[in-house]
Amino acid sequence: xxxxxxxxxxxxxxxxxxxxxxxxxxxxxxxxxxxxxxxxxxxxxxxxxxxxxxxxxxxxxxxxxxxxxxxxxxxxxxxxxxxxxxxxxxxxxxxxxxxxxxxxxxxxxxxxxxxxxxxxxxxxxxxxxxxxxxxxxxxxxxxxxxxxxxxxxxxxxxxxxxxxxxxxxxxxxxxxxxxxxxxxxxxxxxxxxxxxxxxxxxxxxxxxxxxxxxxxxxxxxxxxxxxxxxxxxxxxxxxxxxxxxxxxxxxxxxxxxxxxxxxxxxxxxxxxxxxxxxxxxxxxxxxxxxxxxxxxxxxxxxxxxxxxxxxxxxxxxxxxxxx
Ligand code: AMP
Numbered sequence: 001x002x003x004x005x006x007x008x009x010x011x012x013x014x015x016x017x018x019x020x021x022x023x024x025x026x027x028x029x030x031x032x033x034x035x036x037x038x039x040x041x042x043x044x045x046x047x048x049x050x051x052x053x054x055x056x057x058x059x060x061x062x063x064x065x066x067x068x069x070x071x072x073x074x075x076x077x078x079x080x081x082x083x084x085x086x087x088x089x090x091x092x093x094x095x096x097x098x099x100x101x102x103x104x105x106x107x108x109x110x111x112x113x114x115x116x117x118x119x120x121x122x123x124x125x126x127x128x129x130x131x132x133x134x135x136x137x138x139x140x141x142x143x144x145x146x147x148x149x150x151x152x153x154x155x156x157x158x159x160x161x162x163x164x165x166x167x168x169x170x171x172x173x174x175x176x177x178x179x180x181x182x183x184x185x186x187x188x189x190x191x192x193x194x195x196x197x198x199x200x201x202x203x204x205x206x207x208x209x210x211x212x213x214x215x216x217x218x219x220x221x222x223x224x225x226x227x228x229x230x231x232x233x234x235x236x237x238x239x240x241x242x243x244x245x246x247x248x249x250x251x252x253x254x255x256x257x258x259x260x261x262x263x264x265x266x267x268x269x270x271x272x273x274x275x276x277x278x279x280x281x282x283x284x285x286x287x288x289x290x291x292x293x294x295x296x297x298x299x300x301x302x303x304x305x306x307x308x309x310x311x312x313x314x315x316x317x318x319x320x321x322x323x
Contacts, residue, residue, distance in 0.1 A: 003033040003174070004137035006076075006128075009055035010042040011194025013062045013205045015273060016182035018280065019246040024179045026067035034135055034305070035063055037075045040083070041128070044121040058284070060301075061294055062205055065283035074301030076131065082306060082313050086130040087123070089320050090156050093163070094126055098155065103148055129153035133168045134309035141176045164319040167312055180246040185219035188235040206281055209274045216240075216270040221262050229253045237262065240269050247272035 005025055007017060025035060039056040056075055063073050076083065099105075102125050109117050125148075132140055132153045140150045150173035157168040182192045186201030193202070203215050220236040229252040231238035241252040244265070248255065259265040287294045317323030 001030075001032065001138045002136060003030070003139045003141060004036060004132055004135055004171075005033070005141055006036040006038040006041070006131065007059055007063070008038045008041045008194075009052065009059040010047070012055065013059055014182075014192055014194060015203045015205065015243070015277070016180075016192035017194075018062075018066065018205055018277070019180040019182055019243070021179065022063060022066045022068070024176070025063075029068065029072070031069070031072075033072060034137065035068055035073045036131060036305075037063070037073070038128075038131070039075060039077045040080065041076070041124055044118055044124050057294065057298075058206070058288065060298060061284045061287040062280065064294075064297060065280045065287060070297040070301070071304065072301075073297070074305040075298055078298065078302035079134070079305055079309070082134060082309055083127060083130045085323075086134050086309075086313055086316065087127045089316055090126050090129050090133070090160070091123060092320075093156050093160050094129075094152070098152065099123065099125065101148075102152070104145060125149040125152050126156070129156050132171050133157055134312060135305065136169045136308065136312060137171050138169050139174045140171050141174050143175070147173045147175070160316065164316075167315045167319060180242055182243060182246075183235065183239040185215055185236075185239070188220060188239045203273060205277055206284060207277075212274050212277070213270045216266050216273065219266060219269075225262070227256050227259055227262070227265065229256045237265075240265055244269045244272055247276045 005021070007013070007021070013022070025033070029035075037056050037059045039052060042052055042055075056077070060073060060075060064070050099122060105122055105125075108121065128149050129152055132150070133156070140153070142150055150171060153171050157170045161168055161170075184190045184192050184199070184201035185203070186199075200215060200218060203212055207215070219240060221240070222234050222236060224234060226234070227237070228234070229238055229241050238252065241255045244250075244255045245252045247269075255265075259268065314323070
């Protein structure tokens, strides 16, 4: 049984990624699991090539620095030829109506002039299906927003197998228990998300300790002066309590009971985050400073992932009457 998880380098890695996903991957993953830096998925909207390259590298370094085995990570674009070929086979298996039903595409294109939207944004769920099916992943841990895409991968695997011959493992979407859902410190109604700029409400894994302190100090709370865990009424405070809970292994309510003012809680959150990120930040910077080691990890990841997928791609091309 192999699980495939991905992180898209559309911005710098932040504590939402780390506390919500990467840390758990490192702690709870099995040796057969795979982690993919999905740089091709970061190209569906306008982007900057050099930044994309640098962020893919940074994500790879963060995954390894967080404790994920270098044998289990790879960068998606290192398999661009294989994935390009398989995506085409799957696009020729996918009905237009099926792709057009994807809620995420519909949401992301609402209000936009449709003519300006990249075709890649429309077809990227098929590329995601190729990621999953090429590696023979049986389980794909996803949040609600991606479950429909895994359903599409399931449907395409079944249809391809049924039409041309058995090649693909039919994957299942699994919903991991929520490790932590971190919100933006300045806009606690929004999820903390990767951002192109230096967002004041986002703590990045590579932020210097003083910057982390400043960001946490400026986190929006409320004027109720009531130190309780009430996510609906006090979302900013609840977010700080959840971050502290994720860093200390306590429940948010326990954390609330331990502090007497928002100020002391914020100081504790900043210090806990700095400590939590310290080793990851240090190792990431070390890896980024040593191109040889990171290049080697990347190259062997590419070989591993290519070899895993080679026989499936060959069989699929042969059965589809091409290649
Ligand atoms: P993405 O940022 O969409 O590439 O997601 C990479 C991983 O980080 C996924 O498993 C997401 O569920 C997780 N993630 C992203 N943002 C947050 C957040 N604010 N809180 C918790 N988990 C998050």
